[in-house]
Amino acid sequence: MLDPLIILIALGCGLVARIAGLPALIGYLAAGFVLHETNIEAGSLLNHLADLGVTLLLFTIGLKLSPRDLLQAKVWGTTLIHMQLMQLFFMGVLWLYDSLVPSMNMSFTEILVIAFGLTFSSTVFVIQVMQEKGEMSSRHANLAIGILVIQDLAAVLFLSATKGMWPEPTALLLPALWLLRAPVLRLLSYAGHGELFTLAGMALALGGAALFEFVGIKGDLGALIIGALLSGSQKGKELSRNLMNLKDLFLVGFFLSIGLGGWPQQEALILAVLLGVLAIVKIPLYFPLMTKLHTGPRTALLAACAMGNFSEFGLVVVAVAAKAGWLDAQWASAISLAIAISFVISAPLNRYAHELYWKYHSFWRKFESDRLRRERPDTSGARIIVLGMGNIGTGAYDTLAETHGAEVLGVDLNEAKLAEHTRRHRRVVPADASDPDFWVQVDLTEVDLVLLALTNHPENVLVADLLRELDYQGRVAAVVRFREEAEELETHGISVFNLYAQAGAGFAEHAAAQLSNNA
Structure with missing residues (x-):
């Protein structure tokens, strides 16, 4: 059972964050650390709610997904180049810190895996911030989500590899799911517009996740793909609206679980703080990559600011690698803290991103490509x-x-x-x-x-x-x-x-x- 005190602490911290002009998710992160310090046990229910929230998040992303958008060079090109450069950058940071603090004694595998986990930006954070600002249909939101989807696919491939097994041969039949688009849409039309319709959406999200898990593929990817099968339809849009508040409520459990991970040892704690601050380095790399690939400077800046943080998938990558024995278990709590710090820094930056662009408008316009000027x-x-x-x-x-x-x-x-x-x-x-x-x-x-x-x-x-x-x-x-x-x-x-x-x-x-x- 979920302790009512947990709900009250989450509510109080969320309200304090909102009054301070920060997204409520910052309050939920703080609530997680408060709960850890008070030794309140959340139990397995909170983890189940967190997993459900992430599954519904990816399902709703899929409902708005356009495969044509993902095939644009400014989406996949920015993603792949940025991840490679961030991998090298954070490997350098970790190696340097390990050299300065010999007690860390990090192996090359640990450096490699942790740096990989830090290359991702947070899908949950971007969605939450864009929704609060009413910008989910904007160009910069669509660009950011496209980049994040490709990053999430890379994380899913890694997670599949850590299982020590490849997908089952039956996974080759998954493309046939496209044939179910018309029957599913017809079924949704019979469900009406009320609670039965919302229940049908949850069944599709969870059913898709279970199906992909059954054939040896990460279930979250299944929720994303099932959502994508319904994208572009009126029922898909309606389903996204119906599930929005429900998904946000379950995601509270996700943010609480980050803080509940507790604190790492002192050496790793200092490194976690340093990494959290360094997440901002992602922004000045995202921006020129996007503009070079013919993204408007304003769209590039706003999308880059939204992605100047670490991802929940990075935490999953590190946690799974720890279970596989590739690195020490304390790195999960260290990355949790780094993610929380990156969110705290990224939130106010996103709040003033529009003002930042307008104030230095003439400077940002210098990065506009010749092709965009002609168009x-x-x-x-x-x-x-x-x-x-x-x-x-x-x-x-x-x-x-x-x-x-x-x-x-x-x-x-x-x-x-x-x-x-x-x-x-x-x-x-x-x-x-x-x-x-x-x-x-x-x-x-x-x-x-x-x-x-x-x-x-x-x-x-x-x-x-x-x-x-x-x-x-x-x-x-x-x-x-x-x-x-x-x-x-x-x-x-x-x-x-x-x-x-x-x-x-x-x-x-x-x-x-x-x-x-x-x-």
Whole structure:
């Protein structure tokens, strides 16, 4: 049974972290160390919840995964080069520390495995931070997740090797799972939209993990691939939304378990602190690799900042290697501490990443590739800009285009949406609404109205602040869902349409029109 005191300590530390302006996960890490110091035994249930959280995390990542994105050079190229260079860097750090502190007495195998574990960045951290900032659909989030998925695949291959066995021959039949996509989607449609639908999602995630374990492959990879089979479908998107809060709740157990690992011996403790601080070295290496491979400088910086930390998979790699007798068991607690420190440093850096880019905008732009400069979208003649071409944005665009024609410009990141809009002869461009690089190429003196149809409050606020800093003098209107969101945007001088509060009035107008037509 999970002790209620554990829940209270996790809640208290999470609230303190949130009040301090840090992600709640930092509080959960601290709670783990507090629990360790108070000698509270969490029991096996917490570990089961942590494993379930990671499984659901990878399943939800799979639901949003696009294989085409992973095949881009800026994704796989950045990943492979970065991991190799980080491997060499951390091997050098560990060797130097071992030379200065002879009592460490580290073997070459220990140095090799620990350095490999430190090459990964945290999928859990990136997802949590992006969700809190409302940036899960952004370019930098998609790029970071693509890189992390390839890193996770490398970790899975390593974990398979440590078992001393290769996958079963039956694993060759796994590609046939693609044939189940249509039947599974049909089954999900029968499940409705409530608790049965959510239960079906959990069954798919856990069933996929169990199937892959059965054929000798790490179960987490199975959850990821089963999710990927459903990606791109409407049911996949709905399932991701339904599982989000459930997955976040179980991940609390994961963060608590890191701190519960306790403290390593003094020599390893000092090294763990040093490694935790050195995680920030990943950022200045990620950034130039991405920009060299034709990633926009803002996307590269924000993605790099998000990945300037160590990964939960690194901890798993070290723990499994310790069980195999390749290194001392204390390294699991040392890496746990290094991960926690890297999170504490990375969290505030991510909080100010947008400000960091905007403050030194001219410097970062120097890294933009010539190809990207040639591919900048054409925004000339735009007097009305609609940000977000979903159902709401498209409806607003079509209504305005009846009067203003080509002076209306739609902006979105989703390539599939943009292709459909282009086919229907709408004027649209691919861009991130919160990207200063997009707005500096727009002649804002010619723009009369900006419509924020993003239904993503943090991004709406970010765009509003950006337009104000650029001294935009036109009008701004936004779609909101909650009263507190409307109040905050109104303080920015933005006209708001409450999607929920005002939908009833719109529905009544529609009904009245129907009555008039029948009269």
